[in-house]
Amino acid sequence: xxxxxxxxxxxxxxxxxxxxxxxxxxxxxxxxxxxxxxxxxxxxxxxxxxxxxxxxxxxxxxxxxxxxxxxxxxxxxxxxxxxxxxxxxxxxxxxxxxxxxxxxxxxxxxxxxxxxxxxxxxxxxxxxxxxxxxxxxxxxxxxxxxxxxxxxxxxxxxxxxxxxxxxxxxxxxxxxxxxxxxxxxxxxxxxxxxxxxxxxxxxxxxxxxxxxxxxxxxxxxxxxxxxxxxxxxxxxxxxxxxxxxxxxxxxxxxxxxxxxxxxxxxxxxxxxxxxxxxxxxxxxxxxxxxxxxxxxxxxxxxxxxxxxxxxxxxxxxxxxxxxxxxxxxxxxxxxxxxxxxxxxxxxxxxxxxxxxxxxxxxxxxxxxxxxxxxxxxxxxxxxxxxxxxxxxxxxxxxxxxxxxxxxxxxxxxxxxxxxxxxxxxxxxxxxxxxx
Amino acid sequence: xxxxxxxxxxxxxxxxxxxxxxxxxxxxxxxxxxxxxxxxxxxxxxxxxxxxxxxxxxxxxxxxxxxxxxxxxxxxxxxxxxxxxxxxxxxxxxxxxxxxxxxxxxxxxxxxxxxxxxxxxxxxxxxxxxxxxxxxxxxxxxxxxxxxxxxxxxxxxxxxxxxxxxxxxxxxxxxxxxxxxxxxxxxxxxxxxxxxxxxxxxxxxxxxxxxxxxxxxxxxxxxxxxxxxxxxxxxxxxxxxxxxxxxxxxxxxxxxxxxxxxxxxxxxxxxxxxxxxxx
Numbered sequence: 001x002x003x004x005x006x007x008x009x010x011x012x013x014x015x016x017x018x019x020x021x022x023x024x025x026x027x028x029x030x031x032x033x034x035x036x037x038x039x040x041x042x043x044x045x046x047x048x049x050x051x052x053x054x055x056x057x058x059x060x061x062x063x064x065x066x067x068x069x070x071x072x073x074x075x076x077x078x079x080x081x082x083x084x085x086x087x088x089x090x091x092x093x094x095x096x097x098x099x100x101x102x103x104x105x106x107x108x109x110x111x112x113x114x115x116x117x118x119x120x121x122x123x124x125x126x127x128x129x130x131x132x133x134x135x136x137x138x139x140x141x142x143x144x145x146x147x148x149x150x151x152x153x154x155x156x157x158x159x160x161x162x163x164x165x166x167x168x169x170x171x172x173x174x175x176x177x178x179x180x181x182x183x184x185x186x187x188x189x190x191x192x193x194x195x196x197x198x199x200x201x202x203x204x205x206x207x208x209x210x211x212x213x214x215x216x217x218x219x220x221x222x223x224x225x226x227x228x229x230x231x232x233x234x235x236x237x238x239x240x241x242x243x244x245x246x247x248x249x250x251x252x253x254x255x256x257x258x259x260x261x262x263x264x265x266x267x268x269x270x271x272x273x274x275x276x277x278x279x280x281x282x283x284x285x286x287x288x289x290x291x292x293x294x295x296x297x298x299x300x301x302x303x304x305x306x307x308x309x310x311x312x313x314x315x316x317x318x319x320x321x322x323x324x325x326x327x328x329x330x331x332x333x334x335x336x337x338x339x340x341x342x343x344x345x346x347x348x349x350x351x352x353x354x355x356x357x358x359x360x361x362x363x364x365x366x367x368x369x370x371x372x373x374x375x376x377x378x379x380x381x382x383x384x385x386x387x388x389x390x391x392x393x394x395x396x397x398x399x400x401x402x403x404x405x406x407x408x409x410x411x412x413x414x415x416x417x418x419x420x421x422x423x424x425x426x427x428x429x430x431x432x433x434x435x
Numbered sequence: 436x437x438x439x440x441x442x443x444x445x446x447x448x449x450x451x452x453x454x455x456x457x458x459x460x461x462x463x464x465x466x467x468x469x470x471x472x473x474x475x476x477x478x479x480x481x482x483x484x485x486x487x488x489x490x491x492x493x494x495x496x497x498x499x500x501x502x503x504x505x506x507x508x509x510x511x512x513x514x515x516x517x518x519x520x521x522x523x524x525x526x527x528x529x530x531x532x533x534x535x536x537x538x539x540x541x542x543x544x545x546x547x548x549x550x551x552x553x554x555x556x557x558x559x560x561x562x563x564x565x566x567x568x569x570x571x572x573x574x575x576x577x578x579x580x581x582x583x584x585x586x587x588x589x590x591x592x593x594x595x596x597x598x599x600x601x602x603x604x605x606x607x608x609x610x611x612x613x614x615x616x617x618x619x620x621x622x623x624x625x626x627x628x629x630x631x632x633x634x635x636x637x638x639x640x641x642x643x644x645x646x647x648x649x650x651x652x653x654x655x656x657x658x659x660x661x662x663x664x665x666x667x668x669x670x671x672x673x674x675x676x677x678x679x680x681x682x683x684x685x686x687x688x689x690x691x692x693x694x695x696x697x698x699x700x701x702x703x704x705x706x707x708x709x710x711x712x713x714x
Contacts, residue, residue: 065678065679065680068681069681072466072467072681075467076467076468093465093466096465097465097466097467098469099467100469184553239572246571246572247552247571248571248661252571256553259553259554261553390680390681390682392681393675393676393680393682396675396680399661400661401663403572403661403662403663404663406572407572407574407662409574409663422485422487425481425485429463429682429685432463432472433465433470433472433684434465435470
């Protein structure tokens with residue numbers, strides 16, 4: 001009986017599938033769930049509708065580490081996807097896998113598709129380019145860390161609803177908020193990304209030697225400098241006084257701000273969409289605070305998010321299709337659509353200009369703040385990004401040590417010394433494996 | 436010949452992966468497997484140099500001891516109670532068996548919600564009592580949370596076996612003791628408990644293996660090994676390093692060590708503790 005019910009469906013499916021055979025399929029594995037996934041599928045659909053030769057098939061493979069693991073397993077089994085979305089901390093691992101990937105610049109050049117790495121924001125290009133200036137992966141979704149405040153809570157505490165600019169001002173405001181009965185004063189998402197990685201770039205101090213690891217695999221972490229120690233000690237002290245509430249290692253802080261529980265919050269620019277939907281109060285998005293006695297601060301912040309890697313060992317026709325798809329994704333109009341529908345930053349100067357001209361930023365005040373923060377100054381060796389092998393493990397080490405400080409178990413100096421020592425062991429391991 | 440299929444299955448599904456883990460543990464490989472070097476015992480040496488790996492041993496020991504102890508004692512108590520219930524015994528037993536049908540990850544999420552630092556119901560009550568509940572930052576509380584979730588999940592299983600064990604104890608023995616004037620507590624400790632020892636022993640082995648391996652889902656869904664490394668048990672570290680961080684060599688070395696521990700533990704249990712068990 002069951003067979004009878006499904007037979008027509010199967011037959012229909014067979015017919016529908018037939019015409020697709022003539023097209024060259026391009027498999028794209030990604031990690032964009034929910035609304036972001038819909039936006040990504042929208043891009044693929046538009047590309048598929050715009051021509052007949054190629055078909056981009058998107059597959060959601062779970063979180064960033066999950067899809068990367070899936071792709072690695074698939075590669076080892078000999079059936080990797082054509083395109084893979086990899087988060088920024090996986091960049092070094094991908095770059096080192098020379099036989100597994102093809103640089104985007106090479107694919108574009110061989111297909112005679114125009115491609116100009118200089119069109120991208122310098123902080124974006126820097127992140128995905130090797131020292132010789134070859135762009136290795138295609139920048140896709142980029143964000144940066146921003147500082148949000150609950151303006152209603154500020155007013156309730158008798159403060160002007162303006163975001164503090166320096167950490168000194170943050171503490172003053174925090175004390176007033178606390179005194180006014182605010183339960184959670186300040187919280188953060190992505191503690192390592194905000195308080196170590198972006199903190200370093202924003203103050204123009206190195207995270208590691210060799211241009212934050214971009215200059216070679218023999219890099220070592222330098223996050224136990226006096227400035228780092230001072231900053232983490234300050235957070236530990238805030239935690240003790242109840243001025244800082246630790247929320248967890250990923251984006252758990254987002255919900256604690258949008259629910260109104262916490263009055264100040266640092267998190268991804270991509271958190272805007274969620275806050276817009278959930279927040280029942282007036283809020284603003286601002287530059288992250290800095291220590292005003294540090295010369296040159298604030299510098300510029302660095303990106304987070306992901307880029308698209310082209311996997312090796314595919315057919316020439318498929319690479320041609322990939323090049324066409326990359327060209328499509330590079331169009332300012334497409335970039336603008338992605339930027340405005342997701343909250344990720346526009347990654348090319350042209351897309352930013354187009355979006356500004358469309359009046360989007362007038363209607364959505366603050367939406368251009370992430371771009372302004374990323375381009376605050378021309379990036380230095382300390383602020384164009386970072387590239388550390390096995391940084392998934394490295395970040396975990398940093399986060400574990402930060403948690404020790406926030407819980408009052410270690411002082412900042414000891415914890416950061418330990419983070420450097422343990423982190424360097426991971427870097428040496430990676431160096432040995434990729435010689 | 437008749438056991439050949441079974442032997443084949445054992446080799447393909449148990450020995451082969453195990454041998455592969457041992458093989459990988461001697462290698463240093465990049466994530467994509469493009470470059471492989473034979474490094475001998477270097478992966479192991481690196482692990483034992485790492486104070487945090489040793490810390491993970493301690494965490495695992497504490498965690499398994501807590502899970503096994505509470506899992507066994509609570510379910511024994513429940514089973515002893517259920518054994519005496521006359522009315523509604525069926526409903527009571529069914530309710531107690533339910534948690535076993537819940538996947539570890541779901542159990543973890545359930546408890547994580549109840550105890551969530553800002554929105555959890557239990558947190559709210561605890562705050563009312565003046566207890567600062569924040570397992571996201573406090574290691575001891577995180578440990579407590581994963582122990583509660585893991586124990587809760589395992590109680591039904593233990594309960595079933597204890598109940599069956601209790602019901603197989605001849606009534607006449609207990610009745611004879613009560614005629615002699617032994618109190619219920621005394622009857623339990625001198626008659627029931629020793630007669631139950633084969634069951635208890637079996638459950639002890641099962642529970643320790645459970646705490647070592649199956650609690651992975653609970654931890655992944657709640658603390659993910661944090662805060663700091665307060666709940667990072669060995670098997671979770673294997674997963675994190677191998678799957679999330681694609682460090683195959685180090686992760687394989689860890690699983691080989693884990694394998695050795697479990698083999699050793701089982702041998703010890705069968706050789707020494709089993710002698711004290713009265714069948």
